Amino acid sequence: MHSRIHEIKEAAESAKDKKGTYGPDIDLSQYKKNATPHPYEEKLGSFGPEESDKLTAVGIDISQDQRSGTFLLKDQSVIHCRTKQDGLEVLSMKEALDRYQWLEEYWWKAVSVDADKYTAQAELSLNDGYFIRSYAFAKSLSPIQACLYMGVENLSQNVHNIIIAEEGSELHIITGCATAPYVLSGLHIGISEFYIKKGAKLTFTMIHNWGRDVMVRPRSAAIVEEEGIFLSNFACLHPVRSLQLYPVTRLVGQGAIARFHSILLATPGSDLDTGARVFLQAPQTRSEIITRAISTGGKIMARGHLIGEVPGIKAHLECMGLLLSEKGGIHAVPELEGKVGGVDMSHEAAVGKIAQEEVEYLMARGLSEEEATSTIVRGFLDVRIEGLPPSLQEELSRVIKQSEKALM
């Protein structure tokens, strides 16, 4: 095993200067490597009202009443970590690695450490991260929340998370990533490796809310076994300089399912390059990638790549883009790759302005032009996600509603 750890380090070293495949290149040296440590908080209490609002805006419940566990990384320190329900486990990554020798089997297994300089930096300058696990056949009663927060200017935050839903378990996670209201720039690198075992279900809802000039490079991947379900939701509705992510999922067991929903808003100056890639490698696997994108002047690249490798799989890709400004733009890049006969793969993409016909129709019912437009935009973003617990659906709807002010 030690040789593997050694190999990982070497691979990371070799990729230190390797540019990412997508998104603008980032000069990593311009960010602060170290932050002042923060003390552990038994009860979350150090956040001021404005910071608390920001956390609420990314789905974090500071009271923790509606959560079965909490993890909070502030800058580079784990300031809170607890589990409230038996059968679920929330640990800091460093503690988990100390505690469980076997965890090395999962470390950089789904994501390649030498993918690019961001994965390399996460390995070579790891701050911490979370380890969340549901034991076999455990069912999480309410979501576990994880928060990655940056409270100082121009910091580089390097995170590595591992999430394991053991056989037959059900796990719901809401992750909020945010900068403090006064922070404008920074770099967030987040590695997340998801392992969904036989018959397990994982819902992962991630909400981003960054400072205007922050650069974000999540690198995540999932492996879904037989009859496993992975439901991944992503909302990014606030300004960010550059966000680029393209998670990879492998459906390796028969009947495994992966569904991705992304809700994106690019304001002027924001550049979002997002997508999902799913390899359907076992019979009867299914996947769906759905994106709703709005540009009010920023740029959005909405990618999707479905690879059908065996007969009998079913996959669908959908991207709906709404342009609310003459500037910016939305570029949908749907890719379907059938490698054998007997695959059922489809895609649907539409990018355009709001249909004037719909606005006029609502006006004829007495709505003003602004009311009609905002009603349509709200409806466009109001995505009902099948299989998401109602509390998380509500949380997502609330987050979307809050961001509507920025839209109009």
Place this chain on the structure above:
Amino acid sequence: MTLLEIKDLYVSINDKELLKGIDLTIDKGETHVLMGPNASGKTTLVLTLLGYPTYKITKGRILFRGEDLTEKDITQRAKLGIALAYQTPPEVRGVKLRDILIFIAAKSSGDSDKEEKATSFLQRVGLEPTSFLPRDINVGFSGGEKKRAELAQIFAMRPELMILDEPDSGVDIDSLRLIGREIRKVVEELKSGVLAITHHRHILQYLKSNLCHIIYDGKILVSGPPEEIVPSVEELGYEKYIKRLRLK
């Protein structure tokens, strides 16, 4: 009392003249039927009345309760009490029938019982509220369901003038009976004026119509009692009917 007065109305779209001198007056409580072949100007007239900006008035005026509508936009006209049941309403993805009904109900009857109102208007047109309130407007509705949803909305608006654009097209006999009766009830209750576009006599069994107009090539060729005009048109078809009219 005069509700709607259209005087010598000329309307163009992209410099193409579509209405060429329309005169039409509807009094409060009156029902007028407008008939005419495709592309004769029916929809142009309706959408001009509604205030669609692509339809440019080049001459003439539209008065509603004596007030000139020219400068009023679609919303303002709706608020004045002009309501259209569209022939083929657009699908509005993401916006629930409930949202729009509640919006309308809140405007017309205040916040207190808007939820109840929304439900009752759907019931009136025979749409099951529990299944239709949460649905996106017109998405996946059958032809008949669209017509009923249109009526539910305009009934909720408590209109002074109801414009019904082919409320009977693509509707089965049972639906037609229900739609016809409900329209009549609303008209009797609110004393609304009605401008109904149709190609068939069936709906007229339910609407007590005062006058029927035949529109052709942007002009009203004839106005008269519906019981005389409608059967002739049905028998001869527009083309022959109009030819015969011109020979007279």
